Every structure is written in C-alpha cells, then in structure tokens.
Amino acid sequence: MPTLSTLPTPAILIDRVKLAANIRDMQATCDTHGIELRPHMKTHKMVAVARQQLAAGARGLTCAKLGEAEAMLPSGVRAIFVAHSLVDPGQAPRIAALADRLDDLRVALTSEAHLEPLIRLAAAAGRKLSVMMAIDTGLGREGVRDQPTAMSLAARLAGNRHLVLRGLYCHEGHFYGISREELKTQVTAMLDRLDQIRRSIDPALAFWPGCSVTARLVAELGAGRVQAIRPGAYVFGDLSLSQTTGVMPAAAVAAHVLATVVDRPEPGLALIDAGSKTFSSDRTPANIFGQVNDGRDISVVRVNEEHGYLRGADVDALRIGERLQIVPAHICTVINLASQVTVTDGHDAVDAWPVEARGLTQ
DSSP states (O other): OOOTTSSSSSSEEEEHHHHHHHHHHHHHHHHHOOOOOOBTTTTTHHHHHHHHHHEEEEEEEEEEHHHHHHHHGTOOEEEEOOOSSSGGGGHHHHHHHHHOSEEEEEEEOOOOOHHHHHHHHHHTTTSEEEEEBOOSSSSSSBBBSHHHHHHHHHHHHHTOOSSSEEEEEEEEEEEEEEEGHHHHHHHHHHHHHHHHHHHOOOTEEEEEHHHTHHHHHHHHHTTOOOOOOOOOGGGGGOOOOIIIOOOSSSGOOEEEEEEEEEEEETTEEEEOOOOHHHHHHOOOOTTEEEEESSSOOEEEEEESSSOOOEEEETTGGGOOOEEEEEEEEEEHHHTTSSEEEEEEEETEEEEEEEEETTTOOO
C-alpha cells in the first residue's frame, strides 16, 4: 500500500477505527432501546461496510435503487428495503430475482398516484410484494400528506393480490435545518403524529423512520413505538452532522478527502486538485464544500470540476505540494463519485475498498 504521502490525490480516506466505532455505537443505541437497525447503504455503497454493519447486528439494509440492492447481495444481506418509487415494468425481472434471493424484500408505496403503477409492477414480477407506505413529515417530497389519505390507501391495499402493507416509513431530512434546541420537540411531535396514523390503520404495522440527524433521538423517544431506524451518513459523518447539526463529534468523522495544494495564484487563495468531481456541488448552509480537519481556518469555498478554492485566515501559510485532509459538506455524494476508497489506520494506508454501488442510479 502507498503511504498517505505518496497516495495519488484526490483520494477518499476512511479511518477504519472510527468507522468501526460509529457502526458499533449506533448498533448499541438501537439494541439498548429494542429497535432494529436497517441502515441506508446509499452513503457507503460498499460491500465491506455492509458486512461490518450486518456483523454488528443490523437486521437488513435500506437501498434507494435496485442496482444498489443487487450490488449489496455479496455482503450476505437477507433483508432489503428499496425506499424509492418503483414504477418501470422493465424492472419486474430484477425485482423477482431479488425476492428469490432474500428472506425479506420490501418496496415503497409513496402516494395514491403511485399505487396502480406499483400494482402493475408487482403483477409483472409475479411476486406478492411487501410494502412500506411513505408518510411525509415535512420534507415535501414523497409520502402521504395526511391521515385520511393514509387510511384510504391502506384500505385499497387490504386484500390486494399483489401487495401487502407491512408498515410505514418516513425520511425526516428537513430536520437538517432545525436548530439543536428544537430537535427533540420536533421529533416528539413527529413520532406522535405517525403513531396516530399507524393506530388509525393497524397498530401492529411496523414504523421505520430514517435520518442520521434524528436517529439517536428517535431510538430513545420511540422505544416501544418505532420498530427500526434507517440512518445512513452516521457511518462516516461529514460537516452536516458534525458542524451544521452537531449530532456527531468532529473527532468521530471517519471520512476525509485527501487533496494536494497545487497553486497559490494570489494572496488569500490556494487551489487544490479536488473539485466538483470529488466534492460534488453540495454545500453547508454557510456555502462551504469542505473544511480541513486539523483546526486551521481553511475552507473549500468554491469548486470547478478539477479545482477547489481554499480561503481562510490560514491559507497564506499553505505550501504548494502540501496535503490536506478535508471534511466534506455531504459525504454521500462524495462516496458516489469515487471508484474506491483508501482505508487508513492512523497515518498508514492499510487497504483499498471498491465502491461497488458507485453510480448505480437505476
């Protein structure tokens, strides 16, 4: 293995000790409160990480697309929830093949408009599919908007030959914008509302919220009402979790972009060899794409495809050729842009893992 001083850049570094600790700690939180962990693999997209999650006690995986689910089969996973609106009849053979290789395959039902296309897809697959109904909790994306609609949709599912309702789910991604002081109140209100919807349909239905920002609070406050949580970004962390929301210590962040300073074109500005093809276009509310992890005031404030623009009080002390470890604003999109990651232990590179589900958006 190359050392961190000889590794070609830009590169994605994964600290194996911190990764293992993050996996272990979230699993312990779930175990303490009697809740299953069904993590979303759209963050890591790697069989090696899925294996660690399953070995630690995760009961299954959540995926966004069929390609992701197929890529995770070598991990040994036996239960997968595809949390996306599946409608293409051409996907029927893939759904049937997944169902045949798993003990538990669940798919999403995301609205009244989605029901008939999903029924046709299940019929084409020749399998009776287990369904999790999406409930919108404020993000304004997929999900039933109110209790009467949820009840109506559940009634339409009752006795259906192709679909069976197994539970409710939500993605409370809008909580990234809620202050830390309000988070507990908002999570409590969300759980109360969703529990009311569930009881109006069938108290025995499972309920699976999913968001790394709320995961620990949901596990704590939802004990006895929530059956599983589906966080994703917790395995690696990023600025959104460690800085914007503060639900993760900065010291626990396990993923960094290793980049090289390649130019100092003017005072107060340095350029690195990592741009939007490494960081993506995702930013923090302060318009930061990334921040160095050693405490210096140096941030990635702009990106082109192959360049990152560094500014901050400590930028002028940088040397051309210097290597920086940078915490990205949003780790999920960073991993999806990489074909492999370098696993580190301290200052040593110890392994390289392929990102098997990279770019699998179908």
